Amino acid sequence: MTDAGPSWTKERVELLKRLWSDGRSASQIAAEIGGVSRNAVIGKVHRLGLAGRAPKINGAAAPAPGAVRRPAPVIEVERPSSPAPSLLAPPPPSLALVRADPRVEPEVALPVSERVTIMELREFMCRWPMGDPASPDFRFCGARSITGLPYCTHHARIAYQPAAERKRDRRVAAFR
DNA sequence: CCCTGATTCGC
DNA sequence: GCGAATCAGG
Numbered sequence: 001m002t003d004a005g006p007s008w009t010k011e012r013v014e015l016l017k018r019l020w021s022d023g024r025s026a027s028q029i030a031a032e033i034g035g036v037s038r039n040a041v042i043g044k045v046h047r048l049g050l051a052g053r054a055p056k057i058n059g060a061a062a063p064a065p066g067a068v069r070r071p072a073p074v075i076e077v078e079r080p081s082s083p084a085p086s087l088l089a090p091p092p093p094s095l096a097l098v099r100a101d102p103r104v105e106p107e108v109a110l111p112v113s114e115r116v117t118i119m120e121l122r123e124f125m126c127r128w129p130m131g132d133p134a135s136p137d138f139r140f141c142g143a144r145s146i147t148g149l150p151y152c153t154h155h156a157r158i159a160y161q162p163a164a165e166r167k168r169d170r171r172v173a174a175f176r
Numbered sequence: 177c178c179c180t181g182a183t184t185c186g187c
Numbered sequence: 188g189c190g191a192a193t194c195a196g197g
Contacts, residue, residue, distance in 0.1 A: 007188090007189085008188085008189085025179085025180065025181085026180075026181065027179080027180080036190085037190070037191075038180090038181090039190055039191060039192080040189075040190050040191085041190095042180095042181060042182070042183095042190090043182095043183095043188090043189065043190050043191090044188090044189080044190085045181090046181095046182075046183080047188070047189085051181075051182075052181090052182085178197100179196105179197080180195100180196080180197075181194105181195090181196085181197105182193100182194075182195080182196100183192100183193080183194070183195095184191105184192085184193075184194090185190100185191100185192090185193100186189105186190100186191095186192100187188105187189080187190095187191105
């Protein structure tokens with residue numbers, strides 16, 4: 001049998017559906033399935049009618065031939081309320097600070113199981129840097145981040161400290 | 177510039 | 188039906 005090449009077999013389509021509904025990006029799916037480009041994946045997804053998982057306020061997704069496409073549906077479903085006003089502005093964890101902070105050093109005590117590389121880092125993952133960025137061992141926390149925040153519960157507490165607590169640990173930032 | 181999905185259109 | 192090219196947004 002001359003196999004003209006791995007087309008969209010049942011198995012591949014099922015895998016595609018599974019990965020797509022699982023929230024994987026088209027490029028990731030393409031890489032995992034193999035033999036197809038992300039465009040192929042997207043094209044197939046559309047032909048299967050899987051695209052657009054949020055057609056709530058839609059209805060204008062019908063671009064007339066030759067007409068300029070619409071901006072996009074855009075549905076904003078967020079707003080978990082930001083940190084309490086009593087907190088200082090969320091300071092991005094300076095790498096220097098991270099290494100200087102004694103409370104952050106016990107990396108071995110933390111659930112290192114979820115550390116991820118920058119390539120594996122996803123929107124919902126904790127972006128707390130771990131280790132030396134110059135080192136190949138550099139990773140991000142990767143734990144499930146708090147909705148609306150870039151960090152997990154553990155690191156969010158470090159990043160978003162009340163004024164009083166910050167004052168107490170002011171020495172930590174003495175590196176400046 | 178990297179990524180994302182969306183759409184078009186020649187094959 | 189397929190997917191590269193292209194578009195549009197983040």
